[in-house]
Amino acid sequence: MRKQLFNVGAILQGLGITFKYMFVKRPTIEYPSIKKQHAPRFHGLHELRRYADGKERCIGCELCSSACPANAITVIGAENAPDARVSPGERHAASYEIDELRCIFCGLCEEACPTDAIVLTPRFEMADYRRGAFVYSKDRLLVPTDAGVGTPPDERPNGIPADLGRVAEVKSTMSVDRGYSATHRGEVLKTERKGLAG
Amino acid sequence: MLIVLVKSAVLLLVVVTTFAYAMLFERKILGWMQLRPGPNRVGPWGLLQPAADAAKLILKEDLTPKTADPLIYRLAPFISLLTAFAVYAVVPFGANGDGSPWAIGDVNAGILFLMAISSVGVYGISLGGWASGSKFPLLGAVRGTAQMISYELSMSLSFVGVLMLAGTTSLTGIVNAQERLWFFIPQALGFIIYVITAVAETNRTPFDLVEAETELVGGFHTEYSGLRFGSFFIAEYVNMLTVSCIATLLFLGGWNAPFGLTLLPGLAWFVLKVGAFMFFYMWLRATLPRFRYDRLMTFGWKVLLPLATLNLVATAAWVALH
Numbered sequence: 001m002r003k004q005l006f007n008v009g010a011i012l013q014g015l016g017i018t019f020k021y022m023f024v025k026r027p028t029i030e031y032p033s034i035k036k037q038h039a040p041r042f043h044g045l046h047e048l049r050r051y052a053d054g055k056e057r058c059i060g061c062e063l064c065s066s067a068c069p070a071n072a073i074t075v076i077g078a079e080n081a082p083d084a085r086v087s088p089g090e091r092h093a094a095s096y097e098i099d100e101l102r103c104i105f106c107g108l109c110e111e112a113c114p115t116d117a118i119v120l121t122p123r124f125e126m127a128d129y130r131r132g133a134f135v136y137s138k139d140r141l142l143v144p145t146d147a148g149v150g151t152p153p154d155e156r157p158n159g160i161p162a163d164l165g166r167v168a169e170v171k172s173t174m175s176v177d178r179g180y181s182a183t184h185r186g187e188v189l190k191t192e193r194k195g196l197a198g
Numbered sequence: 199m200l201i202v203l204v205k206s207a208v209l210l211l212v213v214v215t216t217f218a219y220a221m222l223f224e225r226k227i228l229g230w231m232q233l234r235p236g237p238n239r240v241g242p243w244g245l246l247q248p249a250a251d252a253a254k255l256i257l258k259e260d261l262t263p264k265t266a267d268p269l270i271y272r273l274a275p276f277i278s279l280l281t282a283f284a285v286y287a288v289v290p291f292g293a294n295g296d297g298s299p300w301a302i303g304d305v306n307a308g309i310l311f312l313m314a315i316s317s318v319g320v321y322g323i324s325l326g327g328w329a330s331g332s333k334f335p336l337l338g339a340v341r342g343t344a345q346m347i348s349y350e351l352s353m354s355l356s357f358v359g360v361l362m363l364a365g366t367t368s369l370t371g372i373v374n375a376q377e378r379l380w381f382f383i384p385q386a387l388g389f390i391i392y393v394i395t396a397v398a399e400t401n402r403t404p405f406d407l408v409e410a411e412t413e414l415v416g417g418f419h420t421e422y423s424g425l426r427f428g429s430f431f432i433a434e435y436v437n438m439l440t441v442s443c444i445a446t447l448l449f450l451g452g453w454n455a456p457f458g459l460t461l462l463p464g465l466a467w468f469v470l471k472v473g474a475f476m477f478f479y480m481w482l483r484a485t486l487p488r489f490r491y492d493r494l495m496t497f498g499w500k501v502l503l504p505l506a507t508l509n510l511v512a513t514a515a516w517v518a519l520h
Contacts, residue, residue, distance in 0.1 A: 011486065014485045014486065015485050018484045021231050022227070022231050028233075028234060030235070030238075
């Protein structure tokens with residue numbers, strides 16, 4: 001006990017460490033003004049894509065709904081009217097709802113979709129004061145007609161979609177141009193993402 | 199009379215502003231030492247944080263527990279606050295050409311006044327803890343009382359060495375006696391003892407057993423909220439400032455410039471020295487964990503007190519022989 005009471009050297013060493021750390025570069029990313037770059041295939045808010053002619057890709061098959069482990073997706077399909085087609089196929093989604101509070105962002109809906117209609121975007125800022133606001137229906141899930149067709153995850157150049165807004169500075173540990181390399185137990189599985197789809 | 203009032207008002211303003219920014223800087227420095235940016239959301243570089251904190255504390259609900267003794271419970275924060283501020287009646291911050299100090303009152307027994315007032319400060323803590331009628335504050339208050347008594351002894355003994363060297367109890371006289379040699383060199387042991395006991399006197403890490411939020415929730419101020427809690431908080435920081443001022447006056451040469459560097463005015467040197475001491479406080483808080491209670495007592499009585507006595511006897515012998 002006497003030794004511990006008189007261990008002045010340890011105290012001085014500790015003071016030295018704290019003083020040194022005052023001048024070490026801080027890793028803080030000051031979030032609302034500076035956003036971190038996510039991986040290109042980050043699982044965030046869903047998006048329903050369109051074809052180039054503006055028709056919806058979703059054919060109302062409910063495979064996403066069946067695949068969903070959290071029962072977050074509710075799809076009600078309907079026949080397309082021949083004179084006013086919503087999707088190119090026979091059927092379309094009359095109602096498409098995802099409860100983002102139930103969703104576990106696993107991406108199984110994306111994998112199940114036969115037409116690549118439902119994709120997960122890197123958008124993650126969905127906070128709201130009302131629980132009801134987390135049930136996203138087609139009005140918020142569908143890509144707006146003037147905003148292109150939506151991008152599948154493997155065609156994204158980087159983790160930040162243009163409409164995320166207020167990206168003051170991108171801090172990232174990976175190269176935006178070459179993508180990231182994946183390793184498993186020291187073995188390099190993948191060095192570059194595949195090229196952008198034409 | 200009017201001049202004294204104006205002086206007091208200005209000084210009160212200065213001390214409260216210093217408190218506010220000492221708190222901001224403490225949070226900044228703690229943040230930097232822990233690889234965080236510290237408060238930076240309110241105003242540029244977080245400079246309006248003290249104002250935001252004050253607004254928050256004022257708007258909080260003022261709670262009094264059912265079991266509390268209402269009169270003493272309400273009185274305790276003011277005792278802490280008043281004694282913390284009262285000290286500044288005698289603290290000199292500089293001197294005019296003719297040797298008269300920049301202070302509200304030039305008391306020839308200034309150091310005794312300081313010690314007397316700072317001893318009363320513990321009543322705020324012990325009464326507040328006692329009157330809360332709750333067990334954690336009571337434990338905090340008991341610890342506070344025991345700690346204050348244990349460390350105040352060594353602290354006073356470390357003062358006496360300085361008083362003997364200076365041959366006066368006037369704070370201005372002590373500073374003037376340090377014109378050639380600051381007392382932390384001949385009184386090195388006394389200075390170390392003072393630094394340690396000063397941390398203990400203000401109940402700050404590693405001697406913050408009175409608050410000890412990991413074991414006693416908030417210690418003596420567990421039940422306090424709003425501005426009453428704020429009063430204790432202000433008192434703690436003002437006491438920090440006080441012991442920094444005392445260290446500067448008694449050991450670091452007050453407003454005397456080091457190595458004859460009279461480029462800066464005396465007041466600037468005083469502020470720099472006090473600032474350095476305050477920084478040391480915050481640095482300690484970021485570094486050291488809290489003492490265990492029995493070790494705190496062992497250290498106070500079995501180490502600091504004998505050392506302080508030894509220092510006193512050695513200084514007395516030296517002064518008698520010269």
